[in-house]
Amino acid sequence: MDYSRRLDKLAQLIRESTKTLALTGAGVSTESGIPDFRSKEKGLWNRFDPEEVASIGALERDPAEFYRNNLKWWELCLQAQPNEAHRSLAQLERKGWLLGVITQNIDGLHQKAGSKRVWEVHGHLRTCRCMKCKKTDQMDRLKESYHCAACGGLLRPSVVLFGDSMSNDYYNAEKVMSGCQLLLVVGSSLQVYPVAGLPYMARQVVIINRQPTPWDSQARLVINQSAGLVLSDLVEILGDEKGPYYEC
Structure with a gap:
């Protein structure tokens, strides 16, 4: 099936669905200049072990090295x-085709683009918090010091590090996936x-990714193209049509 036919099929699936969600990963943000983690050539995890440099254990053992990395x-x-x-994706939400976005990304770009319903399952980079007194501060604080201004405790970013429990947003995402x-x-x-288990909760899955995924054989449709290209073409095909979540 060529790209045009796959795109038409994607539009058909969205028109037929009464509850559509998006699950996004690092590949959505590569076109914004943010490297992904697992691509063969430029993936961050090809250069270092995340459990060594991006874990709660690494932060506690050597905060200076953790923040340097x-x-x-x-x-x-x-x-x-x-x-x-x-x-x-923000346009699809505004036009009522998309209930919201569940994202593995911590960059906040969905909100910057205008998405209103976003579940950040791995946390975000807007704030940091003290591991001792729990007070929150702006992320910029970490450029000055990784110690809390209130109690001197160790600051950590509001992201899910390796070794952490999952965020509240993850459990809320599980709930929103119902139906x-x-x-x-x-x-x-x-x-x-x-997070990779969330597709099991959906009736049908569409994969839009440059590289193959473990889910390809189970997906209703797979499109191995740029996310920006596919989604902008989809918006153009749907035109002025309104989806089931459209609010006047």
């Missing part, structure tokens, strides 16, 4: 701007659990 790419995330994929008829998996390798 992580602050640079977090800053890249914070400076990035939304791309066509983020903007198109999901169509899940658009965009830019995710579907290799990180428990």
